[in-house]
Amino acid sequence: MSAKSLKRYFHSKYKTKRILTFAITHFVVSMLALFCALEGLGAIDDPLYEPSRTAITGDIIFKSLMFPAIELKDFSLKMGVVINDFFEWVLVVGNSIAYALFFDYLILKLLGRRNKGIPFSEDEVRHE
Numbered sequence: 297m298s299a300k301s302l303k304r305y306f307h308s309k310y311k312t313k314r315i316l317t318f319a320i321t322h323f324v325v326s327m328l329a330l331f332c333a334l335e336g337l338g339a340i341d342d343p344l345y346e347p348s349r350t351a352i353t354g355d356i357i358f359k360s361l362m363f364p365a366i367e368l369k370d371f372s373l374k375m376g377v378v379i380n381d382f383f384e385w386v387l388v389v390g391n392s393i394a395y396a397l398f399f400d401y402l403i404l405k406l407l408g409r410r411n412k413g414i415p416f417s418e419d420e421v422r423h424e
Contacts, residue, residue, distance in 0.1 A: 311400065318396035319389075322361065326392065329358040365391040 332354025339345040347355075359366065365387040372379050379387075 315393075315396045315400050318399045319392045322395045323389065323392040326358060326361045326388070329354045329361060333358050361395070362388065362391055364394065 332350050335351045335354070336345060336347050368387060369379060369384065
């Protein structure tokens with residue numbers, strides 16, 4: 297194994313670890329937001345019940361983190377296709393992996409620009 301291929305190997309290894317870390321973090325934060333959103337589920341029959349700020353915040357965070365998966369599930373229901381629980385979890389895990397790939401790409405692009413000396417904005421060009 298040459299030195300060049302060794303660098304590629306370690307680079308891909310670290311990239312895989314980084315993507316897995318992002319995916320697991322996204323999944324855990326999404327599930328914690330879901331648990332916060334479902335906090336007042338027991339009082340759903342009470343007409344005077346108002347959800348707490350924690351439940352409202354958890355609902356907003358969960359919907360924003362699960363955006364494509366929730367829309368795909370709603371679209372399938374509108375088309376008359378009922379998705380079983382296994383494929384719902386596949387959607388959730390796939391959504392976390394998609395977000396992880398996007399975050400990794402975004403960070404690599406931003407850090408790559410910074411390392412190459414390419415400024416982010418025109419203000420940085422004027423000051424130099």
